[in-house]
Amino acid sequence: MTPTERKRIQRARDKAAGWTEVNIRVGQEYAEALRDFAASLPPPASPTDPRQLDMLAELDRQLSGGREPSSPDSSQGSLGL
Secondary structure: OOOOHHHHHHHHHHOOOOOOOOOOOOOHHHHHHHHHHHHHHOOOOOOOOOHHHHHHHHHHHHHHOOOOOOOOOOOOOOOOO
């Protein structure tokens, strides 16, 4: 794996975790103040996977034995075993 591929994978992983890398140029006299400011920022909020709602619907479908969760004959608590 090349360094470019590793960096691309790292950026994708960071993006999924809510992080974005920012590169800026500032005067040397402001560099330390900017680092201190960046260190004082809170971490990003936990991301919500947009597929999570689909996953919950799929789990409901599987728990109801393959039927739609709203079907009249589905029994709650049945694991379909």
